[in-house]
Amino acid sequence: xxxxxxxxxxxxxxxxxxxxxxxxxxxxxxxxxxxxxxxxxxxxxxxxxxxxxxxxxxxxxxxxxxxxxxxxxxxxxxxxxxxxxxxxxxxxxxxxxxxxxxxxxxxxxxxxxxxxxxxxxxxxxxxxxxxxxxxxxxxxxxxxxxxxxxxxxxxxxxxxxxxxx
Amino acid sequence: xxxxxxxxxxxxxxxxxxxxxxxxxxxxxxxxxxxxxxxxxxxxxxxxxxxxxxxxxxxxxxxxxxxxxxxxxxxxxxxxxxxxxxxxxxxxxxxxxxxxxxxxxxxxxxxxxxxxxxxxxxxxxxxxxxxxxxxxxxxxxxxxxxxxxxxxxxxxxxxxxxxxxxxxxxxxxxxxxxxxxxxxxxxxxxxxxxxxxxxxxxxxxxxxxxxxxxxxxxxxxxxxxxxxxxxxxxxxxxxxxxxxxxxxxxxxxxxxxxxxxxxxxxxxxxxxxxxxx
Numbered sequence: 001x002x003x004x005x006x007x008x009x010x011x012x013x014x015x016x017x018x019x020x021x022x023x024x025x026x027x028x029x030x031x032x033x034x035x036x037x038x039x040x041x042x043x044x045x046x047x048x049x050x051x052x053x054x055x056x057x058x059x060x061x062x063x064x065x066x067x068x069x070x071x072x073x074x075x076x077x078x079x080x081x082x083x084x085x086x087x088x089x090x091x092x093x094x095x096x097x098x099x100x101x102x103x104x105x106x107x108x109x110x111x112x113x114x115x116x117x118x119x120x121x122x123x124x125x126x127x128x129x130x131x132x133x134x135x136x137x138x139x140x141x142x143x144x145x146x147x148x149x150x151x152x153x154x155x156x157x158x159x160x161x162x163x164x165x
Numbered sequence: 166x167x168x169x170x171x172x173x174x175x176x177x178x179x180x181x182x183x184x185x186x187x188x189x190x191x192x193x194x195x196x197x198x199x200x201x202x203x204x205x206x207x208x209x210x211x212x213x214x215x216x217x218x219x220x221x222x223x224x225x226x227x228x229x230x231x232x233x234x235x236x237x238x239x240x241x242x243x244x245x246x247x248x249x250x251x252x253x254x255x256x257x258x259x260x261x262x263x264x265x266x267x268x269x270x271x272x273x274x275x276x277x278x279x280x281x282x283x284x285x286x287x288x289x290x291x292x293x294x295x296x297x298x299x300x301x302x303x304x305x306x307x308x309x310x311x312x313x314x315x316x317x318x319x320x321x322x323x324x325x326x327x328x329x330x331x332x333x334x335x336x337x338x339x340x341x342x343x344x345x346x347x348x349x350x351x352x353x354x355x356x357x358x359x360x361x362x363x364x365x366x367x368x369x370x371x372x373x374x375x376x377x378x379x380x381x382x383x384x385x386x387x388x389x390x391x392x393x394x395x396x397x398x399x400x401x402x403x404x405x406x407x408x409x410x411x412x413x414x415x416x417x418x419x420x421x422x423x424x425x426x427x428x429x430x431x432x433x434x435x436x437x438x439x440x441x442x
Contacts (some may be wrong), residue, residue, distance in 0.1 A: 046416045048178075049178045049182070050177060050181060052183050053185055054181060054185070055190070057185040057189070062190070064192075064204070065207060065208060066203050068199060068200050068203075068205075069200065071192045071193065071195070072188075072189040072190065072191070072192030072193030072194075072195075072206055073189075073193055075189040075192065079182065079189060080186070083178075084183050085338070088179075103322040118193060122193065
């Protein structure tokens with residue numbers, strides 16, 4: 001039996017690998033799903049804020065290591081997003097699938113907002129492009145990711161039990 | 166001090182959040198050089214062991230694949246080496262043959278031995294050269310070491326060669342040093358000797374060559390060396406035992422000397438004689 005912690009760490013590693021490999025292969029109109037954030041969402045929603053914060057920090061830091069010039073930017077965004085999702089974890093409150101989808105969508109917005117704000121602040125850029133960026137890039141990415149997760153959710157909750165019967 | 170620790174444990178989620186946010190902001194605010202140093206340090210300390218382990222497992226997998234590939238290559242190379250060794254040996258033999266071919270002034274036709282008489286000791290061999298290549302009856306056959314025998318049957322593509330070791334093959338030889346002629350005999354096909362006068366000067370180690378008197382073999386071809394000289398039952402003679410220079414057991418290529426027998430000119434005359442009925 002694999003310990004739960006190892007299972008979640010394995011999931012995050014798989015998400016990173018999937019993002020790096022097939023993430024770009026399923027791009028639609030320049031938008032690809034963010035499997036890393038989806039993985040963090042799954043960890044956070046099941047294990048609470050503590051695991052989400054640490055998982056988000058390590059995930060973000062790992063992503064930052066690919067481009068050292070933005071070191072800390074992903075780590076901060078993922079940490080705070082993980083903390084946000086962790087608030088709604090299953091140990092505290094039971095949420096239905098639609099609620100989870102809304103939380104995931106919100107997580108995307110929060111993540112990208114933090115990421116973009118820190119980036120703009122660091123570069124001393126203009127914040128005027130932020131809403132457009134969120135609308136044009138973040139929202140399609142979030143919808144696409146939720147759709148992909150939805151397929152897995154449908155398979156897991158509806159089709160698999162029927163197949164077992 | 167204890168209460169700080171207790172506070173951190175009690176609010177570990179918030180403490181973790183604060184710690185990670187502070188760390189993230191610190192890294193974010195660091196200059197490019199420092200960021201590069203931090204990321205390098207992280208890569209080396211945290212991710213390098215992971216990468217090393219992964220690369221190790223990949224290497225192990227590669228080693229198995231490489232081992233498999235090398236085994237196949239090794240087998241192929243072994244076959245190739247065996248082939249090359251065979252070619253090298255053949256090359257060596259042919260070089261020696263060429264040497265002897267250059268040293269002889271006779272018309273030599275190279276031929277491969279393709280069959281031996283199925284008896285022990287074998288007394289004849291079949292060579293892959295026949296009438297179509299100009300081989301004729303009674304032509305002498307030699308190899309790089311000396312006289313092998315003579316052609317006793319000719320077909321279009323192959324010829325039968327009677328070897329010196331055939332007890333029926335009597336050849337005129339001579340002691341090269343003293344030019345003393347004699348007739349070579351073989352009792353069993355394994356020992357070779359000739360008789361000569363008891364006063365003849367012959368000693369172990371003397372070279373025996375063809376004398377040229379039989380009409381088939383030209384004189385001076387190497388036959389063998391005297392091994393020992395012993396007494397003959399007849400006190401007027403002594404028996405000279407010799408070792409043939411040709412190794413019949415490992416004979417692969419021979420030369421047919423395209424010479425007509427010296428008596429072939431007379432043969433036409435003999436054939437033309439008409440006997441009265």
